[in-house]
Amino acid sequence: MIPNHPDGPPPPPRRRGFDWRVALVPGLISAVSIILVFGLLGWLVATNPNWPRIQAQFFNLDHMLAAAPRVGIGFLINMQVWLIAAVAIGSWALLLAVVRSLRGPWFAPFRVMVVLYIDIFRGLPVLLLVILFGFGIPALRIPGLPNSGLFWGGVAMVLSYSAYVCEIYRSGIDAVHEGQWAAANALGLSDWQVMVHAILPQAIRNVLPSLMNIVVALQKDVALLSVIGVRDAVREAQIYTATTFNYSSLVVAALLFLLATIPMARLADWITRRDRTRRLQVAA
Amino acid sequence: MGADFLQIDRLTKYFGQHLVLDRVSLSVARHEVVCLIGASGSGKSTLLRCINGLIEPDWGQIRLDGVPITDRSFGKTGLQRRVGIVFQSYNLFPHMSVLDNITLAPRKVMRMTREEAEAKALQTLALFGMDRFAGSYPEQLSGGQQQRVAVVRALAGDPDVLLLDEVTAALDPELVGEVMDVIRDLKVQGLTMVIVTHEMAFARDLADRVCFLDAGRIAEEGPPDALFRRPEHPRTRQFLERLLEGGRL
Numbered sequence A: 001m002i003p004n005h006p007d008g009p010p011p012p013p014r015r016r017g018f019d020w021r022v023a024l025v026p027g028l029i030s031a032v033s034i035i036l037v038f039g040l041l042g043w044l045v046a047t048n049p050n051w052p053r054i055q056a057q058f059f060n061l062d063h064m065l066a067a068a069p070r071v072g073i074g075f076l077i078n079m080q081v082w083l084i085a086a087v088a089i090g091s092w093a094l095l096l097a098v099v100r101s102l103r104g105p106w107f108a109p110f111r112v113m114v115v116l117y118i119d120i121f122r123g124l125p126v127l128l129l130v131i132l133f134g135f136g137i138p139a140l141r142i143p144g145l146p147n148s149g150l151f152w153g154g155v156a157m158v159l160s161y162s163a164y165v166c167e168i169y170r171s172g173i174d175a176v177h178e179g180q181w182a183a184a185n186a187l188g189l190s191d192w193q194v195m196v197h198a199i200l201p202q203a204i205r206n207v208l209p210s211l212m213n214i215v216v217a218l219q220k221d222v223a224l225l226s227v228i229g230v231r232d233a234v235r236e237a238q239i240y241t242a243t244t245f246n247y248s249s250l251v252v253a254a255l256l257f258l259l260a261t262i263p264m265a266r267l268a269d270w271i272t273r274r275d276r277t278r279r280l281q282v283a284a
Numbered sequence B: 001m002g003a004d005f006l007q008i009d010r011l012t013k014y015f016g017q018h019l020v021l022d023r024v025s026l027s028v029a030r031h032e033v034v035c036l037i038g039a040s041g042s043g044k045s046t047l048l049r050c051i052n053g054l055i056e057p058d059w060g061q062i063r064l065d066g067v068p069i070t071d072r073s074f075g076k077t078g079l080q081r082r083v084g085i086v087f088q089s090y091n092l093f094p095h096m097s098v099l100d101n102i103t104l105a106p107r108k109v110m111r112m113t114r115e116e117a118e119a120k121a122l123q124t125l126a127l128f129g130m131d132r133f134a135g136s137y138p139e140q141l142s143g144g145q146q147q148r149v150a151v152v153r154a155l156a157g158d159p160d161v162l163l164l165d166e167v168t169a170a171l172d173p174e175l176v177g178e179v180m181d182v183i184r185d186l187k188v189q190g191l192t193m194v195i196v197t198h199e200m201a202f203a204r205d206l207a208d209r210v211c212f213l214d215a216g217r218i219a220e221e222g223p224p225d226a227l228f229r230r231p232e233h234p235r236t237r238q239f240l241e242r243l244l245e246g247g248r249l
Helices: A020-046 A051-058 A061-101 A105-122 A124-142 A149-173 A177-184 A193-229 A234-246 A246-284 B046-053 B079-081 B098-108 B114-127 B143-155 B173-188 B199-208 B224-229 B234-245
Strands: B006-015 B018-028 B033-037 B060-063 B083-086 B159-163 B191-197 B209-214 B219-223
Touching: A051 A246, A061 A105, A061 A149, A061 A193, A061 A234, A061 A246, A061 B114, A105 A149, A124 A149, A124 A193, A149 A193, A177 A193, A193 A234, A193 A246, A193 B098, A234 A246, A246 B143, B006 B046, B018 B046, B018 B060, B033 B046, B033 B199, B046 B083, B046 B159, B046 B191, B079 B083, B083 B143, B098 B114, B098 B143, B114 B143, B143 B159, B143 B173, B173 B199, B191 B199, B199 B224, B209 B224, B209 B234, B219 B224, B219 B234
Parallel strands: B033 B191, B033 B209, B083 B159, B159 B191
Antiparallel strands: B006 B018, B006 B060, B209 B219
16 A cells, blocks of 8 residues: 655655564574584594594694694794795786786887796696705705795795786786776876876776785695795694604694684685675766 | 968878778867767777877878977877877776876876976866865766866866867766866867767857768868758768757757
């Protein structure tokens, strides 16, 4: 029925009061089903005849506590390498992407170099590069060059990841509307100024969610450096395992990684979501 | 008033095998307003983009005040400083405030200080009733307001010639008026303009001369009254009749 109001439009609908049944029932069903499913899984694991052995091998609290300090110190190395590498990759890849996107004919040789670079480093396993650089270059004993495996392993990670990140930046640059280039050129800006002031800020905003994912992936891939003897969390845990034949130390390292990556992943999700709402607002 | 301030001589441009401009010659005097009309794809926008160097023509020459625009004396950016352009879709930079949009070129190309550039920008914005939006971002403005900002941005370098490329085509009919008022003001101030438009009322009202482009050639040109009342070329007649039927004249 349409209410008949002689002056003006009908009033807004009355707000419905808080309804316990509507609010509570679905929540209750979810909680009960979660408890049921996980309870069942837990019971299946705990009643398994092998469980005590698994627990002693992987989740031995004494071993975990004993290994924790050294694994923790190793993890600090992971975090340091991660932060430095993330910054290095971010800047080096940006430079590559800009060079690849500059349109002047003088930049042609540099464009070709970047294309080759990406083909090579994206096509090689990171592990191979880490071993090649981390063992190979210090073995050359060239005076003046750093001699640490950690340094060269880190360089390998930066070179490899930059190839991917460069492509991400480039997709962001390509997604900036052609009219923005035309407008910037029409104002008399140089190629470089067009890139820095008009295109890049928009491009980076476009790809921020993808970049965040890479940062999360990098956080755990830093552990690859353990294969060349860098005493990071994984390496320290392995050393502990080698003397005690108990794997709880690796679980400690695993927990530390989760502690670091899960918040980063949530942050990445949050940035993605915020970015999407911003876009929708612009479109509306 | 010599009819040779902006001189276009047999300009020819191909996109691949497609002939977009076919020996177009046009002279625009100082303070003159020339409107280019014609169907989509007749080469109007390409002609404009050649004039400020965004597109390089294949043949022919453009002279500004007697000097070819490819001449070294213009330097790398001198041409863009003397010939401003406003686009149909405004193309404001979405990550910059209105003020930064306008002062970008003065600061980076003309090496003005920020204070200097901003003072001047605010002055020009005020002329168009837009000064209170100086801190706004483009997405917060209506289409008409964005287009007025785009005009102010193109004027920031004090150009001798302003090119307008279908500046009202993306606007709601209600907003067309406010942009047309701005351009009328510019004409009164004596700015030389070349305007591509589908808005025939606009052309009739503002133009000193109207050129009808057809398939990359100027098929007919003349004062708006004559061209709209007594078109001589059959293609012009056909074009205007279609517009009449569409209710756009």
